[in-house]
Amino acid sequence: MRVLYVLNCYPQISETYIKTELEWVARSHEVRIVTMGDADISYRNHFPFEKIAAKDHTRLEAIVRQFQPEIVHGHYIHLTPWCFHAARIGGTKFTIRAHSFDVLGPSLTRYSKLPIAINSAYCRGVLTFPFTIPRIVETGIGRDKLVPCWPVVDVGRFLDQGSNGKAVMNVGAAIEKKAMESYVDMARDIPERRFNLYSLGYLTDQLKAYNSRAGAPVHFVDTIQPEEMAPEYKKHEWLVYTADPRFNTVGWPLAVAEAQASGVGVVMRDLRPDLAEYVGPSGFLYQTNADVSRIIRQPFSEELRAQGFEHARKSDIARHIELLYELWR
Numbered sequence: 001m002r003v004l005y006v007l008n009c010y011p012q013i014s015e016t017y018i019k020t021e022l023e024w025v026a027r028s029h030e031v032r033i034v035t036m037g038d039a040d041i042s043y044r045n046h047f048p049f050e051k052i053a054a055k056d057h058t059r060l061e062a063i064v065r066q067f068q069p070e071i072v073h074g075h076y077i078h079l080t081p082w083c084f085h086a087a088r089i090g091g092t093k094f095t096i097r098a099h100s101f102d103v104l105g106p107s108l109t110r111y112s113k114l115p116i117a118i119n120s121a122y123c124r125g126v127l128t129f130p131f132t133i134p135r136i137v138e139t140g141i142g143r144d145k146l147v148p149c150w151p152v153v154d155v156g157r158f159l160d161q162g163s164n165g166k167a168v169m170n171v172g173a174a175i176e177k178k179a180m181e182s183y184v185d186m187a188r189d190i191p192e193r194r195f196n197l198y199s200l201g202y203l204t205d206q207l208k209a210y211n212s213r214a215g216a217p218v219h220f221v222d223t224i225q226p227e228e229m230a231p232e233y234k235k236h237e238w239l240v241y242t243a244d245p246r247f248n249t250v251g252w253p254l255a256v257a258e259a260q261a262s263g264v265g266v267v268m269r270d271l272r273p274d275l276a277e278y279v280g281p282s283g284f285l286y287q288t289n290a291d292v293s294r295i296i297r298q299p300f301s302e303e304l305r306a307q308g309f310e311h312a313r314k315s316d317i318a319r320h321i322e323l324l325y326e327l328w329r
Contacts, residue, residue, distance in 0.1 A: 001029045001328060004069035004090075006082050010035040011046035014173035014200045016226040017152040017254050018075050021097070022047060024154075024321055032067050034060065036079070040173075040201040043226055057085060064090040071095065071328050077114065077126065077136075078107040084117035095327050097152075098128040098136070100251020101177075108139060115140035124327040129252050131274035149323050151254045155316035158230045158261035161309060165235040168296060169264070170242060171198035171255045174207055179244035179269070181210050186240065186289050187217035193296070196221050198232070233262035238296045243269035252278045257315035260308035265300035267292055280311035 003025060007018060010033055025031060026047065033049035052059050064072075064086050072094035074083040083094040096118070102108065118126060118141045128136060130148040137143050168190075170183045180199065184207070187195035195218045199207055204220075211218045224232055233239075239259040243250040248271065256266050256279060268275060270285035279285065282304040286292050313319065 001070040002067060003029045003031045003328075004064065004067055004072045004086060005031055005033040006072060006074040006079050006086065007033060007035045007049075008076050008079060009037040009039050010049050011042050012039040013041045013043040013223065013226065015075075016043075017099075019043065019046070019226055020154045020317055021075075021152050021321075021324075024317055025324075032063070032069070034063060036082070041223060045225065045227060060086055061089050071124075073097070073324075075099065076102040076107075077128075078102050078111060080114055080117050080123075081111065084120070084122060087122045093122055093124045095124045095324065096126045097149075097324075098126055098132065100129070100132075101249035103128065103132045103135060104249045104251060108135065115142075118142070118145050127323060127327075129274075131272070131277070132251075147323055147327065149320055150315045151252050151257055152317050153254050153257040153261070153312070153315040154318075155257065155261045155312050156318060157227075158233060158258045159309065159312070160230065160234060160262055161305075162234065162263070164233075164237055164263045164300075167194040167196055167236045168238045168240055169196045169198065169233070169236040169259075170240050171229075172200060172241070172253065174199040174201060174203040176203070177244050177247035177249055179242045180207055182289060183240060183242045184211045184214050184218050186292050188214050189289065190293055190297070191217065194219065196236070198224060198229075229258070230262065233259055233264055236262075236264050237300050238265045238267060240292055240296065241266065241268040243271055245269065245271055248272070254315065256283070257312045261312035263305050263308065265296075265304065266308070267295050280307065280314075282307035282311060 034052050072083045072086045075097050077098045087094040125145050125147050127147050127149040133146050197218050198221050259266050266283040284295050
């Protein structure tokens with residue numbers, strides 16, 4: 001099939017779930033990519049793409065008529081109007097893969113016409129995390145349009161049951177909701193452990209300044225390309241995924257599944273009840289820095305590692321890519 005991808009800021013390095021999905025789809029389909037904005041930090045190994053200026057429907061229409069997509073597919077629910085428009089122009093259908101901030105944040109209720117577009121015959125369906133379905137339904141979007149799906153992770157790339165190092169890690173976009181300053185505080189309180197931070201763009205310079213004032217307890221790791229991250233996980237015993245409880249837009253980060261597939265123990269900020277399902281029986285949720293200190297000062301047991309390897313498979317794109325393909329069929 002010819003698949004037109006409508007994206008937000010491709011190829012943003014912190015959005016590797018899009019990269020992973022594209023790589024799988026491109027194995028058997030012809031893809032063309034348009035993006036509405038610029039990446040803060042681009043990854044190297046990306047597909048060709050074209051940026052469309054905001055509200056430039058004329059250019060989008062020209063691409064649709066030239067490419068003649070058999071399906072239009074977008075990431076983030078707030079790009080539904082663009083996908084809806086492209087599908088109508090092309091006389092075809094569209095699908096959306098929702099994420100976290102777009103559903104948990106104000107985007108979901110900001111666009112009053114979302115239910116009209118998604119409930120229409122042009123929409124084949126929306127892939128979304130299971131816990132987000134009640135919130136989406138509240139807006140008037142039909143339950144029959146929603147397909148529960150776990151995060152998009154190429155688990156096979158990370159699956160390694162060999163021994164791990166002893167360091168502690170955190171990874172992700174350096175944005176306010178991730179509360180990475182608290183990671184610096186944790187490192188300062190546990191000086192006997194090495195704390196590595198794979199900080200991606202945005203507020204990284206401010207974080208480095210905060211770390212310097214705290215005595216530099218965190219080691220900042222230079223930007224690693226997504227396909228080079230697997231051996232980085234193996235250097236660590238624990239992943240501490242920080243988040244600010246004042247925000248409710250941190251969802252099910254793919255770093256959790258990548259870490260578990262790599263034999264790394266996961267400790268994540270306890271923001272909502274659904275996170276217990278996501279981190280699974282081998283993961284831990286914390287309320288305070290003292291909780292983290294207590295958890296990671298203990299060894300990550302072999303029993304929990306084994307549970308983590310199996311739990312990570314729930315996010316494996318090899319297992320759930322058919323959910324997307326079934327909508328397209």
